[in-house]
Amino acid sequence: MIPNITKGDRMAGLMVYLTGPGKRNEHTEPHLVAGDPAMMAWHDDNELGRNDALAIARHLDRPRRAFGVEVAGGHVWHCSLSLRAEEGQLSDDRWREICEAFVRKMGLDDHEGTKAPTRWVAVRHGVSQAGNDHVHLVVNLVREDGTKADVWGDYGAAQKACRELEAEFGLQRLESAQRDRASRGYHPAEIEADARRRARGKFEAARRQGSESRTWWSLPKDERDGLVAAQRTADQPRWALARTVRACATASADEAEFVRRMRRQGVLVRARYAEGTHDVVTGYSVAAKPEPGQRPIWYGGGNLARDLTLPRLRAEWPDTPQGASAAAAEWGAARRGRRPVAPGREVHEPDPMVWSEVGADLERLREQLRSIPIEDRDTWARVARQTSGAFAAWSARVEGTPGPLAATADALAKTAELRRHPVRPERVPKASAAGAAMLLIAASKGGRGTVAQAAMLRQLANLAKAVHDMHRADQDARRAAEIERAIRGELATVSARLPDPGPVGHAATKAVVAVRTARQGQAGPQTPMGSPIPNRIEPQRPATAATTSTKRDPDPGINR
Known part of the structure; x- marks a missing residue:
């Protein structure tokens, strides 16, 4: 209440x-x-x-x-x-x-x-x-x-x-009172202001294109309210930005790469500097590109989500003088609107062999989570943030509008937001899901093909299942139900479009993938490269009994 x-x-x-x-x-x-x-x-x-x-x-x-x-x-x-x-x-x-x-x-x-x-x-x-x-x-x-x-x-x-x-x-x-978690909510006034701004921006764009001759204020009030109401139910801009920033942060190996990835995703970026300096960055703000004639709306990292403040993100990256200098240079380039100073792996295709390495990391992480107690909220928040970031990265590349992958990312992101600044836990799993985000953010450009992506989906779904099991053991039925709906409903629509990869981690499956890779290297690609998921995945409701009675199990890997 x-x-x-x-x-x-x-x-x-x-x-x-x-x-x-x-x-x-x-x-x-x-x-x-x-x-x-x-x-x-x-x-x-x-x-x-x-x-x-x-x-x-x-x-x-x-x-x-x-x-x-x-x-x-x-x-x-x-x-x-x-x-x-x-x-x-x-x-x-x-x-x-x-x-x-x-x-x-x-x-x-x-x-x-x-x-x-x-x-x-x-x-x-x-x-x-x-x-x-x-x-x-x-x-x-x-x-x-x-x-x-x-x-x-x-x-x-x-x-x-x-x-x-x-x-x-x-x-x-209330979740935050029991479990030290609290997500950033939307105030009704903020939703209304966002809806009115977007409705007017779309109307003015149509007017500039010649498809509308009237002015915004000449519209009847009922028609104006209808346009605003349509935008009020759309994906809120702060949540969409948080999803993009989390994807970029998870896919990045350091702060400089994080800045470059955000700019590459079309996000407007600006740094907050310590007083009297131009090279000591203490925070950041981001904004989506506005409609023509509109001004950008800036959000600080902490306003996007509690786990997206710069200090919390920096806790995941190496802390070195060289890294700090490179990050300061990229923040400065973003402030001046210049090209990135030193483009890195974000502009290159990932090595196909990395898919196997990342898959092995995900398997190890799933096993290591079995020994993590539910009281270790810092570790579970870290795993949830990485898994959410991986789904968000995939969504950023293949979903023209927020769809099943985005919905799953949002469900997991709530576990990542702790009210207090987490300390680095003593029992941090050595494996990580960050590599999956790096691969999936480039999924539509290439990769190991549909079988490898299906295997990746199942492994990420199993990580989400581990977070679900933690909430269930913690008697947090509401959060567990949200994640279960995302896995069994939202991800089932994605899993149905991918081939069955077989038992993930099984030696025979690995051998098949290896042989296929070798053949492709000799005779050219035998399967279409790129993501098998259409570039526009429309949001769908959880599968009903009628839609789940297919040849394949729509559950992407739970309890397997």
Whole structure:
């Protein structure tokens, strides 16, 4: 359960909004589910209108007006309590119990008999646009005797109260509180601003091409809102950037290569330098190339994801004076818009033999994970980041729009984001999935052919399965279910387009691949080079019973 607190001084305005139609007519049947006894005796659970809202506001405001008390920052304390969409909806009685317990835990009632109570109500008006069941608590911070309710530290207190209520009422537990993980979310205002910016940019591009003669502001409001709504459901730009940056970071052997790979992927890059210097880089920002006439929107690494700050990325790369100097030169070239200073392996085709080496690394990593305890969150976060980066790298090369590979990368990325800066764990597996990202980011240019790529997919799916098993053992059912959906649903669509590689790691399979490579070297390619996956993979739903009854098992390697 997620609390969101705001404060103000317009009680009537807030109540009219909560009982009104909402910004997009999303409010339905607004009514009270809890409140102080006098308020509930009068209104009960009747549907509320504007006149009711004004009457409730007058009732709530009466102690403040009677005593003439002013509260710094506003006397109106507003807190929404929201469930995740997948939790479904609770009954009014259940919400009443939760709200009364929350107000009690926040010290806003008189259950101990030592303080005068506050006046408050809890309004429910249906689910949000994202499908989240929620309620709104409105409290007057001036108590019945004219004293002020103490809400110092209310943000932390509300989080603590919600964690206790989750346990008491059997709600889903917030992951970050239990397991030190927290993903960067999107604020509704950020989603709206992104959607409006992209909708207008696409419209203006069509106007420049001559397919549209009207101006943006001359469009009817309904048509404008429709264009914005279409962009609101699209892949959010910050998530897409995070996926690209994670792919580049995982595929890179050092910081300089990381900068070059980002630029090669079309990302705008700029460094943040230590004060008074032009060669000591302390952070970075990235932006997607904007539509013509639009300005780029910059995101710091930490705003993309917690595991993409420069200090956390640097922990994976060698720390040498030569490497620091090369990285500073590449950051400087990016700042001036010049060509890369020293292009490296990102511009070359990988040696075909590297596929076998990377495959062996993935097999060793899978075996080494068997001895890593679930309490070692740093190691599991590192493995999840590398595996997510490998899928993101493959997606960057073969998916014109975010598809199954991108969805799998996003599911695994959430495990990689720790709230605190991880220390380098003592039991770091010697093997790594970083080599897979380096190969897959060049998958559409060539490689070992479809059999090797199918084997790579199965090995990466098995790494994802290991992360899934860790979450399941840690009793994190929600995160485990997300990864399982990605493996059994999203990756099944990719696996169905690849040949069966046989038992991965089996000697016979390796021999077949070796013979095929030798023959290709003598008589030219016998199979099409490049990725067997179309350059545009449309997102698909998890496979149903009808679509999975094919000749091949659609599960790409789980439990094999």
